Amino acid sequence: MSYTRSSDTIPITAQLSFSLFQYKHPFIYFLNADSNQLIVINSEQKKMVANIQIPQSLYNNTDPGGIHSFYVHNHDSIFLQDLYGFSIIDSAGRIKYHKTINSPGLNHWPPILYNNIGGVFPMYYDATLNKLFTRQYSGEKMMNEKGFYTIKVEANMDLNDSIMRELPVEYPPLYVKNYCGEANLAFREMDDSANIYSFMASPDIVIYNRYNGHVRHLTAKSKLQNQGFKPLSLEYSEDMNRKVDHMVENPLYMKIIYDKYRSCYYRMLLNGKELKNKDGSYNTFSDKELIVSVFDKDFQLLTDVNLGSNYLWNYSFATPKGLYILKISNDTYIKQATINEKNLIFDVINFNNGHARM
Amino acid sequence: MKRTLFSTLLILTMGMHACKPKDEYKERVAGIVSYLHKEHNYSIDDCTSVLVLQANKCNVCNAENLQKIAADKPLNKTVFILSAPDDSITAFINSTYSNQKIFIDEKNIMPKYGLSFIQNLRADICHGELQSYHFY
Numbered sequence: 001m002s003y004t005r006s007s008d009t010i011p012i013t014a015q016l017s018f019s020l021f022q023y024k025h026p027f028i029y030f031l032n033a034d035s036n037q038l039i040v041i042n043s044e045q046k047k048m049v050a051n052i053q054i055p056q057s058l059y060n061n062t063d064p065g066g067i068h069s070f071y072v073h074n075h076d077s078i079f080l081q082d083l084y085g086f087s088i089i090d091s092a093g094r095i096k097y098h099k100t101i102n103s104p105g106l107n108h109w110p111p112i113l114y115n116n117i118g119g120v121f122p123m124y125y126d127a128t129l130n131k132l133f134t135r136q137y138s139g140e141k142m143m144n145e146k147g148f149y150t151i152k153v154e155a156n157m158d159l160n161d162s163i164m165r166e167l168p169v170e171y172p173p174l175y176v177k178n179y180c181g182e183a184n185l186a187f188r189e190m191d192d193s194a195n196i197y198s199f200m201a202s203p204d205i206v207i208y209n210r211y212n213g214h215v216r217h218l219t220a221k222s223k224l225q226n227q228g229f230k231p232l233s234l235e236y237s238e239d240m241n242r243k244v245d246h247m248v249e250n251p252l253y254m255k256i257i258y259d260k261y262r263s264c265y266y267r268m269l270l271n272g273k274e275l276k277n278k279d280g281s282y283n284t285f286s287d288k289e290l291i292v293s294v295f296d297k298d299f300q301l302l303t304d305v306n307l308g309s310n311y312l313w314n315y316s317f318a319t320p321k322g323l324y325i326l327k328i329s330n331d332t333y334i335k336q337a338t339i340n341e342k343n344l345i346f347d348v349i350n351f352n353n354g355h356a357r358m
Numbered sequence: 359m360k361r362t363l364f365s366t367l368l369i370l371t372m373g374m375h376a377c378k379p380k381d382e383y384k385e386r387v388a389g390i391v392s393y394l395h396k397e398h399n400y401s402i403d404d405c406t407s408v409l410v411l412q413a414n415k416c417n418v419c420n421a422e423n424l425q426k427i428a429a430d431k432p433l434n435k436t437v438f439i440l441s442a443p444d445d446s447i448t449a450f451i452n453s454t455y456s457n458q459k460i461f462i463d464e465k466n467i468m469p470k471y472g473l474s475f476i477q478n479l480r481a482d483i484c485h486g487e488l489q490s491y492h493f494y
Contacts, residue, residue, distance in 0.1 A: 244474075282471065
Protein backbone atom coordinates (compact mmCIF):
# COMPACT_ATOMS: atom_id res chain seq x y z
CA MET A 1 0.00 0.00 0.00
CA SER A 2 1.38 3.38 -0.95
CA TYR A 3 0.48 6.82 0.25
CA THR A 4 0.82 10.40 -0.82
CA ARG A 5 1.36 13.42 1.35
CA SER A 6 0.19 16.90 0.46
CA SER A 7 -0.68 20.03 2.38
CA ASP A 8 -3.80 22.10 2.98
CA THR A 9 -4.01 25.42 4.73
CA ILE A 10 -7.15 26.48 6.54
CA PRO A 11 -7.12 30.25 7.13
CA ILE A 12 -8.57 31.50 10.38
CA THR A 13 -9.93 35.01 10.15
CA ALA A 14 -9.86 35.64 13.87
CA GLN A 15 -7.38 34.82 16.56
CA LEU A 16 -8.43 31.36 17.55
CA SER A 17 -7.60 29.38 20.62
CA PHE A 18 -9.32 26.08 20.20
CA SER A 19 -9.41 23.15 22.49
CA LEU A 20 -12.02 20.95 20.84
CA PHE A 21 -13.10 20.40 17.27
CA GLN A 22 -15.33 18.27 15.07
CA TYR A 23 -15.16 17.63 11.34
CA LYS A 24 -18.43 17.16 9.55
CA HIS A 25 -17.92 17.49 5.84
CA PRO A 26 -17.24 20.13 4.67
CA PHE A 27 -17.31 21.99 7.96
CA ILE A 28 -14.79 22.11 10.77
CA TYR A 29 -16.23 23.22 14.09
CA PHE A 30 -13.76 24.68 16.57
CA LEU A 31 -14.61 25.54 20.13
CA ASN A 32 -12.83 28.76 20.98
CA ALA A 33 -12.25 28.21 24.66
CA ASP A 34 -11.34 31.84 25.28
CA SER A 35 -14.47 33.38 23.83
CA ASN A 36 -16.82 30.42 24.32
CA GLN A 37 -17.80 30.53 20.69
CA LEU A 38 -18.25 27.74 18.24
CA ILE A 39 -16.41 28.72 15.07
CA VAL A 40 -17.66 27.09 11.87
CA ILE A 41 -15.23 26.93 8.96
CA ASN A 42 -16.03 25.66 5.50
CA SER A 43 -12.90 23.67 4.68
CA GLU A 44 -13.55 23.76 0.94
CA GLN A 45 -14.37 27.45 0.67
CA LYS A 46 -11.62 28.09 3.23
CA LYS A 47 -13.52 30.68 5.17
CA MET A 48 -15.39 31.08 8.41
CA VAL A 49 -19.11 30.76 7.76
CA ALA A 50 -20.61 31.02 11.23
CA ASN A 51 -19.78 32.00 14.76
CA ILE A 52 -22.13 30.58 17.37
CA GLN A 53 -22.05 32.21 20.77
CA ILE A 54 -22.57 29.72 23.57
CA PRO A 55 -25.10 31.04 26.11
CA GLN A 56 -23.36 32.58 29.08
CA SER A 57 -25.40 30.57 31.56
CA LEU A 58 -23.72 27.39 30.31
CA TYR A 59 -20.18 28.43 31.06
CA ASN A 60 -20.52 31.04 33.77
CA ASN A 61 -20.10 30.30 37.47
CA THR A 62 -18.74 26.84 36.92
CA ASP A 63 -15.50 25.53 38.34
CA PRO A 64 -13.73 25.47 36.03
CA GLY A 65 -15.91 27.27 33.55
CA GLY A 66 -16.38 26.46 29.98
CA ILE A 67 -17.61 23.81 27.65
CA HIS A 68 -15.81 20.50 28.01
CA SER A 69 -17.28 18.74 25.00
CA PHE A 70 -19.60 19.37 22.07
CA TYR A 71 -21.22 17.47 19.25
CA VAL A 72 -22.88 19.06 16.25
CA HIS A 73 -25.74 16.86 15.09
CA ASN A 74 -27.12 19.57 12.85
CA HIS A 75 -27.28 23.35 13.04
CA ASP A 76 -30.37 23.21 15.19
CA SER A 77 -29.12 20.49 17.52
CA ILE A 78 -25.73 21.31 18.96
CA PHE A 79 -24.98 19.24 22.05
CA LEU A 80 -22.85 20.80 24.76
CA GLN A 81 -21.35 19.33 27.90
CA ASP A 82 -20.15 21.46 30.77
CA LEU A 83 -18.94 20.42 34.19
CA TYR A 84 -22.41 19.77 35.48
CA GLY A 85 -24.63 18.77 32.61
CA PHE A 86 -25.74 18.36 29.01
CA SER A 87 -27.42 21.04 26.94
CA ILE A 88 -28.74 21.36 23.43
CA ILE A 89 -28.63 24.72 21.67
CA ASP A 90 -29.46 25.85 18.17
CA SER A 91 -27.29 27.85 15.83
CA ALA A 92 -28.73 31.07 17.24
CA GLY A 93 -27.40 30.09 20.66
CA ARG A 94 -30.81 29.39 22.18
CA ILE A 95 -30.96 26.67 24.84
CA LYS A 96 -33.46 23.97 23.84
CA TYR A 97 -32.66 21.39 26.51
CA HIS A 98 -30.65 21.10 29.72
CA LYS A 99 -30.04 18.19 32.04
CA THR A 100 -27.85 18.19 35.14
CA ILE A 101 -25.79 14.99 35.29
CA ASN A 102 -22.99 15.75 37.76
CA SER A 103 -24.41 17.15 40.99
CA PRO A 104 -21.75 17.55 43.64
CA GLY A 105 -22.76 16.86 47.22
CA LEU A 106 -21.82 19.27 49.95
CA ASN A 107 -18.20 18.11 50.03
CA HIS A 108 -17.86 15.44 47.43
CA TRP A 109 -18.66 14.41 43.91
CA PRO A 110 -20.94 11.48 43.10
CA PRO A 111 -19.29 8.05 42.68
CA ILE A 112 -19.57 8.28 38.90
CA LEU A 113 -18.88 11.42 36.87
CA TYR A 114 -19.79 12.05 33.24
CA ASN A 115 -17.42 14.34 31.43
CA ASN A 116 -14.84 14.59 28.67
CA ILE A 117 -11.83 13.83 30.87
CA GLY A 118 -8.58 14.70 29.16
CA GLY A 119 -10.42 16.44 26.34
CA VAL A 120 -10.02 13.43 24.04
CA PHE A 121 -13.35 11.65 24.53
CA PRO A 122 -16.02 13.99 23.16
CA MET A 123 -19.71 13.28 23.51
CA TYR A 124 -21.64 11.70 20.62
CA TYR A 125 -25.32 11.61 19.74
CA ASP A 126 -26.79 8.59 17.93
CA ALA A 127 -30.02 9.80 16.32
CA THR A 128 -31.26 6.27 15.56
CA LEU A 129 -31.04 5.28 19.21
CA ASN A 130 -31.81 8.79 20.48
CA LYS A 131 -28.96 8.30 22.92
CA LEU A 132 -26.17 10.56 24.02
CA PHE A 133 -22.80 8.89 24.67
CA THR A 134 -20.30 10.27 27.17
CA ARG A 135 -17.14 9.32 29.03
CA GLN A 136 -17.71 8.21 32.62
CA TYR A 137 -15.17 7.76 35.41
CA SER A 138 -14.84 7.59 39.14
CA GLY A 139 -15.63 10.68 41.16
CA GLU A 140 -14.11 9.10 44.26
CA LYS A 141 -10.92 7.34 43.19
CA MET A 142 -7.72 9.10 42.21
CA MET A 143 -6.05 8.25 38.93
CA ASN A 144 -3.19 6.54 40.77
CA GLU A 145 -5.63 4.15 42.47
CA LYS A 146 -6.53 0.82 40.95
CA GLY A 147 -10.19 1.45 41.66
CA PHE A 148 -10.20 4.23 39.10
CA TYR A 149 -9.60 1.67 36.36
CA THR A 150 -12.35 -0.73 37.37
CA ILE A 151 -15.06 1.74 36.40
CA LYS A 152 -16.64 1.29 32.97
CA VAL A 153 -15.33 3.95 30.59
CA GLU A 154 -18.53 5.08 28.88
CA ALA A 155 -22.23 5.50 29.48
CA ASN A 156 -25.15 6.70 27.44
CA MET A 157 -28.25 8.63 28.24
CA ASP A 158 -31.50 7.74 26.53
CA LEU A 159 -33.11 11.08 25.78
CA ASN A 160 -36.52 9.43 26.14
CA ASP A 161 -36.05 8.79 29.86
CA SER A 162 -32.86 10.78 30.70
CA ILE A 163 -31.37 7.80 32.55
CA MET A 164 -27.63 7.14 32.36
CA ARG A 165 -26.66 3.54 31.55
CA GLU A 166 -23.05 2.35 31.51
CA LEU A 167 -21.62 0.33 28.63
CA PRO A 168 -19.75 -2.96 29.22
CA VAL A 169 -16.34 -1.57 28.32
CA GLU A 170 -13.44 -1.45 30.78
CA TYR A 171 -9.80 -0.48 30.85
CA PRO A 172 -7.44 -3.34 29.84
CA PRO A 173 -6.28 -5.45 32.82
CA LEU A 174 -2.78 -3.96 32.76
CA TYR A 175 -4.19 -0.75 34.23
CA VAL A 176 -5.52 -2.63 37.24
CA LYS A 177 -2.36 -4.71 37.68
CA ASN A 178 0.11 -1.85 37.19
CA TYR A 179 0.52 1.87 37.56
CA CYS A 180 0.78 3.40 34.09
CA GLY A 181 1.55 6.98 35.12
CA GLU A 182 -0.10 9.57 32.91
CA ALA A 183 -0.54 7.05 30.09
CA ASN A 184 -4.07 6.61 31.31
CA LEU A 185 -6.30 8.18 28.72
CA ALA A 186 -9.07 6.27 26.99
CA PHE A 187 -10.07 7.28 23.47
CA ARG A 188 -13.29 6.43 21.69
CA GLU A 189 -14.18 6.64 17.99
CA MET A 190 -17.56 6.01 16.39
CA ASP A 191 -18.20 4.23 13.13
CA ASP A 192 -21.59 3.45 11.60
CA SER A 193 -22.53 0.90 14.25
CA ALA A 194 -19.75 0.56 16.78
CA ASN A 195 -17.82 2.45 19.43
CA ILE A 196 -14.11 1.68 19.20
CA TYR A 197 -11.94 2.19 22.30
CA SER A 198 -8.19 2.67 22.49
CA PHE A 199 -6.03 3.00 25.61
CA MET A 200 -2.63 4.65 25.71
CA ALA A 201 -0.64 1.84 27.26
CA SER A 202 -2.10 -1.05 25.30
CA PRO A 203 -2.12 -2.27 21.70
CA ASP A 204 -5.49 -3.86 22.42
CA ILE A 205 -8.77 -2.24 21.49
CA VAL A 206 -12.40 -2.86 22.39
CA ILE A 207 -15.28 -2.70 19.92
CA TYR A 208 -18.81 -2.23 21.24
CA ASN A 209 -21.75 -2.60 18.88
CA ARG A 210 -24.27 0.08 19.79
CA TYR A 211 -27.19 -1.78 18.21
CA ASN A 212 -26.79 -5.33 19.54
CA GLY A 213 -24.57 -4.76 22.57
CA HIS A 214 -21.84 -7.18 21.47
CA VAL A 215 -18.32 -6.51 22.74
CA ARG A 216 -15.17 -7.65 20.95
CA HIS A 217 -11.59 -7.47 22.20
CA LEU A 218 -8.93 -7.24 19.49
CA THR A 219 -5.27 -6.42 19.16
CA ALA A 220 -4.51 -3.55 16.79
CA LYS A 221 -0.77 -3.31 17.16
CA SER A 222 1.55 -1.38 14.91
CA LYS A 223 4.45 -3.31 13.43
CA LEU A 224 6.55 -0.21 14.00
CA GLN A 225 6.04 -0.18 17.76
CA ASN A 226 9.65 -0.15 18.92
CA GLN A 227 9.29 -1.53 22.46
CA GLY A 228 6.77 -2.77 24.98
CA PHE A 229 5.06 -0.45 27.45
CA LYS A 230 6.82 -0.41 30.83
CA PRO A 231 4.67 0.46 33.86
CA LEU A 232 5.86 3.12 36.29
CA SER A 233 6.58 2.60 39.95
CA LEU A 234 3.78 3.94 42.10
CA GLU A 235 6.36 5.85 44.14
CA TYR A 236 6.48 8.35 41.28
CA SER A 237 2.77 9.04 41.32
CA GLU A 238 3.35 12.60 42.63
CA ASP A 239 6.47 13.26 40.58
CA MET A 240 5.30 15.12 37.49
CA ASN A 241 8.77 15.35 35.96
CA ARG A 242 9.25 11.59 36.18
CA LYS A 243 5.78 10.99 34.77
CA VAL A 244 6.56 13.19 31.78
CA ASP A 245 9.83 11.32 31.22
CA HIS A 246 7.89 8.07 31.38
CA MET A 247 5.57 9.35 28.65
CA VAL A 248 8.56 10.22 26.48
CA GLU A 249 10.22 6.84 26.92
CA ASN A 250 7.22 4.62 26.32
CA PRO A 251 5.14 3.90 23.22
CA LEU A 252 1.69 5.45 23.54
CA TYR A 253 -1.37 4.47 21.54
CA MET A 254 -3.52 7.51 20.98
CA LYS A 255 -6.75 8.08 19.07
CA ILE A 256 -8.40 5.94 16.43
CA ILE A 257 -10.04 7.61 13.44
CA TYR A 258 -12.72 5.99 11.30
CA ASP A 259 -12.48 6.93 7.61
CA LYS A 260 -15.96 6.44 6.20
CA TYR A 261 -14.76 7.50 2.76
CA ARG A 262 -12.33 4.57 2.54
CA SER A 263 -13.89 2.12 5.02
CA CYS A 264 -10.74 1.92 7.09
CA TYR A 265 -9.38 2.97 10.46
CA TYR A 266 -6.28 4.94 11.40
CA ARG A 267 -4.61 4.38 14.75
CA MET A 268 -2.08 6.85 16.06
CA LEU A 269 0.99 5.63 17.91
CA LEU A 270 3.61 7.86 19.49
CA ASN A 271 6.61 5.60 19.57
CA GLY A 272 8.94 5.24 22.51
CA LYS A 273 11.91 7.61 22.59
CA GLU A 274 15.10 7.48 24.61
CA LEU A 275 15.44 10.41 26.97
CA LYS A 276 19.08 10.97 26.10
CA ASN A 277 20.69 10.66 22.70
CA LYS A 278 24.19 9.34 22.10
CA ASP A 279 25.41 12.86 21.37
CA GLY A 280 24.35 13.94 24.87
CA SER A 281 21.28 15.90 23.80
CA TYR A 282 17.88 15.12 25.29
CA ASN A 283 14.47 14.34 23.82
CA THR A 284 11.09 15.63 24.90
CA PHE A 285 7.52 14.62 24.23
CA SER A 286 7.44 16.64 21.02
CA ASP A 287 10.33 14.56 19.67
CA LYS A 288 8.26 11.38 19.69
CA GLU A 289 7.59 10.02 16.23
CA LEU A 290 4.02 9.63 15.08
CA ILE A 291 3.13 6.29 13.52
CA VAL A 292 -0.15 6.00 11.64
CA SER A 293 -1.37 2.43 11.24
CA VAL A 294 -4.10 1.70 8.72
CA PHE A 295 -6.56 -1.12 9.46
CA ASP A 296 -9.30 -2.51 7.25
CA LYS A 297 -12.92 -2.89 8.35
CA ASP A 298 -12.02 -6.14 10.18
CA PHE A 299 -9.08 -4.45 11.89
CA GLN A 300 -6.50 -6.30 9.86
CA LEU A 301 -3.35 -4.21 9.59
CA LEU A 302 -2.84 -2.84 6.08
CA THR A 303 0.17 -0.64 6.60
CA ASP A 304 2.15 1.50 9.02
CA VAL A 305 3.67 4.86 8.23
CA ASN A 306 6.18 6.77 10.32
CA LEU A 307 5.36 10.45 9.81
CA GLY A 308 8.09 11.79 12.05
CA SER A 309 7.81 14.20 14.90
CA ASN A 310 6.22 17.36 13.59
CA TYR A 311 2.53 16.69 14.10
CA LEU A 312 -0.19 17.54 16.60
CA TRP A 313 -1.82 14.14 16.49
CA ASN A 314 -4.95 15.20 18.35
CA TYR A 315 -6.02 17.60 15.60
CA SER A 316 -6.66 14.98 12.95
CA PHE A 317 -9.69 13.78 11.03
CA ALA A 318 -10.70 11.90 7.89
CA THR A 319 -12.03 13.81 4.89
CA PRO A 320 -12.81 12.94 1.26
CA LYS A 321 -9.33 14.26 0.44
CA GLY A 322 -7.54 12.06 2.97
CA LEU A 323 -6.38 12.03 6.55
CA TYR A 324 -5.80 15.55 7.87
CA ILE A 325 -3.21 15.99 10.63
CA LEU A 326 -2.24 19.39 11.95
CA LYS A 327 1.39 20.11 11.33
CA ILE A 328 3.70 21.93 13.70
CA SER A 329 5.37 24.94 12.20
CA ASN A 330 9.12 25.02 11.98
CA ASP A 331 9.12 28.32 13.81
CA THR A 332 9.83 27.54 17.42
CA TYR A 333 7.50 30.17 18.82
CA ILE A 334 4.68 28.96 16.64
CA LYS A 335 5.54 25.48 17.86
CA GLN A 336 4.66 26.63 21.34
CA ALA A 337 1.47 28.35 20.27
CA THR A 338 0.22 26.70 17.12
CA ILE A 339 -3.32 26.84 18.37
CA ASN A 340 -3.19 30.62 18.20
CA GLU A 341 -2.02 30.86 14.63
CA LYS A 342 -4.11 32.40 11.88
CA ASN A 343 -3.38 29.59 9.45
CA LEU A 344 -3.81 25.97 10.34
CA ILE A 345 -1.49 23.93 8.14
CA PHE A 346 -2.53 20.32 7.77
CA ASP A 347 -0.71 17.49 6.12
CA VAL A 348 -3.11 15.44 4.03
CA ILE A 349 -2.18 11.77 3.95
CA ASN A 350 -3.82 9.68 1.26
CA PHE A 351 -3.49 5.92 1.44
CA ASN A 352 -4.08 4.03 -1.78
CA ASN A 353 -5.38 0.50 -1.55
CA GLY A 354 -7.99 -1.85 -2.90
CA HIS A 355 -10.44 -0.78 -0.25
CA ALA A 356 -10.33 2.87 -1.12
CA ARG A 357 -13.27 4.63 -2.68
CA MET A 358 -11.56 7.54 -4.30
CA MET B 359 -11.29 14.71 44.18
CA LYS B 360 -10.74 17.73 42.02
CA ARG B 361 -7.55 16.28 40.64
CA THR B 362 -9.40 13.18 39.61
CA LEU B 363 -11.96 15.28 37.87
CA PHE B 364 -9.65 17.63 36.10
CA SER B 365 -6.45 15.70 35.69
CA THR B 366 -5.84 15.96 32.00
CA LEU B 367 -3.31 14.79 29.50
CA LEU B 368 -0.01 16.50 30.16
CA ILE B 369 0.39 17.23 26.45
CA LEU B 370 -2.74 19.34 26.48
CA THR B 371 -2.58 21.01 29.85
CA MET B 372 0.27 20.90 32.27
CA GLY B 373 -0.57 21.16 35.92
CA MET B 374 1.54 22.07 38.89
CA HIS B 375 2.39 19.40 41.43
CA ALA B 376 4.90 19.49 44.23
CA CYS B 377 7.52 16.78 44.22
CA LYS B 378 10.67 15.81 45.95
CA PRO B 379 13.62 16.22 43.61
CA LYS B 380 15.52 13.05 42.89
CA ASP B 381 19.19 12.58 42.20
CA GLU B 382 18.33 11.34 38.74
CA TYR B 383 17.84 14.96 37.69
CA LYS B 384 21.25 16.13 38.90
CA GLU B 385 23.00 15.51 35.60
CA ARG B 386 20.25 17.26 33.69
CA VAL B 387 20.09 20.24 36.02
CA ALA B 388 23.84 20.62 35.74
CA GLY B 389 23.23 21.18 32.04
CA ILE B 390 22.32 24.75 32.96
CA VAL B 391 26.00 25.62 33.09
CA SER B 392 26.59 24.34 29.60
CA TYR B 393 23.37 25.91 28.29
CA LEU B 394 24.22 29.36 29.60
CA HIS B 395 27.76 29.15 28.30
CA LYS B 396 27.00 27.83 24.82
CA GLU B 397 23.70 29.52 24.08
CA HIS B 398 24.10 32.83 25.92
CA ASN B 399 27.87 33.12 26.23
CA TYR B 400 27.46 33.48 29.98
CA SER B 401 29.76 31.82 32.49
CA ILE B 402 29.09 31.40 36.18
CA ASP B 403 32.32 32.32 37.90
CA ASP B 404 31.05 32.85 41.42
CA CYS B 405 27.98 31.63 43.34
CA THR B 406 24.73 32.17 41.51
CA SER B 407 21.12 31.07 41.85
CA VAL B 408 19.74 30.19 38.45
CA LEU B 409 15.97 30.13 38.23
CA VAL B 410 14.41 28.41 35.24
CA LEU B 411 10.83 29.57 34.85
CA GLN B 412 8.51 27.58 32.63
CA ALA B 413 6.70 30.58 31.22
CA ASN B 414 4.96 28.66 28.47
CA LYS B 415 3.58 25.81 30.55
CA CYS B 416 0.08 26.21 31.85
CA ASN B 417 -0.20 27.56 35.35
CA VAL B 418 3.38 26.75 36.35
CA CYS B 419 4.29 30.42 36.70
CA ASN B 420 1.18 31.57 38.52
CA ALA B 421 1.39 34.28 41.16
CA GLU B 422 1.43 31.79 44.02
CA ASN B 423 4.42 29.90 42.64
CA LEU B 424 6.32 33.08 41.85
CA GLN B 425 5.78 34.24 45.42
CA LYS B 426 7.12 30.91 46.71
CA ILE B 427 10.22 31.32 44.60
CA ALA B 428 10.71 34.89 45.77
CA ALA B 429 10.38 33.82 49.40
CA ASP B 430 13.60 31.79 49.18
CA LYS B 431 16.61 34.05 49.36
CA PRO B 432 18.96 33.55 46.41
CA LEU B 433 22.74 33.45 46.42
CA ASN B 434 24.83 36.53 45.68
CA LYS B 435 23.78 36.71 42.06
CA THR B 436 20.52 35.71 40.43
CA VAL B 437 20.03 34.58 36.85
CA PHE B 438 16.64 33.87 35.36
CA ILE B 439 15.97 31.76 32.30
CA LEU B 440 12.46 32.08 30.88
CA SER B 441 11.34 29.30 28.59
CA ALA B 442 9.45 31.88 26.53
CA PRO B 443 8.96 35.66 26.57
CA ASP B 444 6.45 36.79 29.18
CA ASP B 445 5.98 40.44 30.07
CA SER B 446 4.22 39.84 33.37
CA ILE B 447 6.89 37.45 34.64
CA THR B 448 9.62 39.82 33.53
CA ALA B 449 7.88 42.66 35.37
CA PHE B 450 7.62 40.50 38.49
CA ILE B 451 11.33 39.69 38.37
CA ASN B 452 12.35 43.29 37.85
CA SER B 453 10.19 44.50 40.71
CA THR B 454 11.30 41.75 43.11
CA TYR B 455 15.01 41.28 42.50
CA SER B 456 17.95 43.58 42.05
CA ASN B 457 21.12 42.94 40.05
CA GLN B 458 19.42 40.12 38.28
CA LYS B 459 20.01 38.94 34.74
CA ILE B 460 17.28 37.54 32.52
CA PHE B 461 17.76 35.20 29.58
CA ILE B 462 15.00 33.97 27.34
CA ASP B 463 15.16 30.62 25.61
CA GLU B 464 14.03 32.15 22.34
CA LYS B 465 15.03 29.20 20.16
CA ASN B 466 13.51 26.63 22.52
CA ILE B 467 16.92 25.01 22.94
CA MET B 468 16.73 24.28 26.68
CA PRO B 469 14.96 20.91 26.23
CA LYS B 470 17.95 19.64 24.26
CA TYR B 471 20.07 20.24 27.37
CA GLY B 472 17.67 18.13 29.44
CA LEU B 473 16.08 21.20 30.99
CA SER B 474 12.51 20.51 29.98
CA PHE B 475 10.73 20.19 33.29
CA ILE B 476 7.11 20.48 34.23
CA GLN B 477 8.03 22.68 37.19
CA ASN B 478 10.08 25.79 37.82
CA LEU B 479 13.61 25.08 38.93
CA ARG B 480 16.17 26.74 41.15
CA ALA B 481 19.76 25.60 40.81
CA ASP B 482 22.49 27.00 43.04
CA ILE B 483 25.77 26.93 41.18
CA CYS B 484 29.21 27.94 42.41
CA HIS B 485 32.18 28.24 40.06
CA GLY B 486 30.47 26.17 37.43
CA GLU B 487 29.52 23.32 39.78
CA LEU B 488 25.95 22.47 40.75
CA GLN B 489 25.60 22.71 44.53
CA SER B 490 21.89 22.03 44.97
CA TYR B 491 18.57 22.29 43.18
CA HIS B 492 14.91 22.52 43.97
CA PHE B 493 11.67 22.34 42.01
CA TYR B 494 8.78 24.70 42.64
